[in-house]
Amino acid sequence: MRGSGPGPSSGWEWENAAAGAVAGFATVAALHPLDVVRTRFQVNDGRLSNLPSYRNTGHALYTIARAEGLRGLYSGFSPAVVGSTVSWALYFFFYNKIKQRYSKGSSDQLSPGHHLLSAAEASTLVCLFTNPVWLVKTRLQLQTPVHQSRPYSGFYDALRTIQKEEGFRGLYKGIGPALLLVSHGAIHFTVYEELRKISIHFKSHKERMSQHGDELLNSFDYAVLGASSKVAAIMITYPYQVIRSRLQQRPRLDGSPKYSGSWHVLKETFRFEGVRGFYKGITSTLLKNAPAASITFVVYEKTRSLLGLARSQR
Known part of the structure; x- marks a missing residue:
């Protein structure tokens, strides 16, 4: 049997990377506006912000x-496409x-x-490779017409400017909570794997068929499994995402950061906004990431199957 789900593969390992890259691109292209809304909600603490206030996700989309x-x-x-494509390719590989x-x-x-450990190790490696890309994405998403700093003109200009103004360390702002978010990927994939095994077991008994597990599940099954496992991971780890986004904001005009570190974000957010502050933007996150996970896993599984079929016919 070929590797099941995002499981061990006895064939061409690069199938997993290629399928992951295609899945990552498809997800960003379909749902990016909700990611913009999520980021702006996460960093808007209602105090001295260049961002307008949004009542809800729909109002935010309309206002923007x-x-x-x-x-x-x-x-x-651009950085979202690069980050998502590279991240998913590296992650699945x-x-x-x-x-x-x-x-x-x-x-x-x-x-x-073992699924948990595998996902955690993969997430850590991907995080170290891609943090600068996600930092740039956050900065670009927070630029508005009322932004007082010189705006970044694009992806590469942002990378150069951050490197020049904040040094190499500036590219790794938010790496602490990002590494804590390794638990997000670990939970996501562990829940996916376990739900997937249950689904295959249930279908094999119900339909009394001899197919391999991959053949028993269809696109709808993968969509449900991907969305369900993603929601579970989001609900558990969301506060880390808020902390990371707030750390990755552009410094003030005098060059000083709004927050000195993760602990400072934690204290200030709890002091001024309470527990609810750690869940700002969760509605748009769920609206974006539940279908995003469905798209990712459906595209991943189908692309990998097509690549495997093409390889077997050579």
């Missing part, structure tokens, strides 16, 4: 479209390679603990 046009809704699109290491060539299914 009216004031900034389509360009505003797709601000940060690392995840499957790590799972192969734990399986030691055995065809037996890995335990939930």
Whole structure:
């Protein structure tokens, strides 16, 4: 049997990277405006902000479209495409390679603990590679017509300016909570794997068929599994995302950061906004990420199957 889900593959490992890259691009292209809204909600603490106030997700989309046009809704699109495509490609590649290491060539299914460790290791590696890209995406998404600093003209200008004004360390702002968000990917993939095994087991008994697991599940199954596992991960780890976004804001005009570190964000957010402050933007996050996870896993599974079929026919 070929590697199941995002599981160990006995074939061409690069299938996982290629399928992940296609899935990442498809997800960003379809749902980027909701990501812009989420980021602006996350950083708007109601105090000395250059961002307008939005009542809800719908109002935010309308306000951004009216004031900034389509360009505003797709601000940060280039780094989002690069980040998502590269992240998913690396993630699926690392995840499957790590799972192969734990399986030691055995065809037996890995335990939930091994799935958790595999996902955590893969997330850590991806985080270290891609943090500068996500930092630029956040900065570009927060630029508005009333922004007082010189605006970044684009992805590469932002990278150069951050490097020049804030040094190499500036590109890794928010890396602390980003590494804590390793737990997000670990939870997401562990829940996905376990739900996937349950679904295959249920269908194999119900339909009394002899197909392999991959053949029993269809696109709708993968969509439901992807969305369900993503919602579980979001609800558990969302405060880390708020902390990371707030740390990644552009410094003030005098060069000083709004927050000195993760602990400062934690204290200030709780002091002025309470627990609700750590869940700002969660509605737009769920609206974006539940279907995004569905798209990602459906595209990933189908692309990988097509690549595997093409390889077998050579």
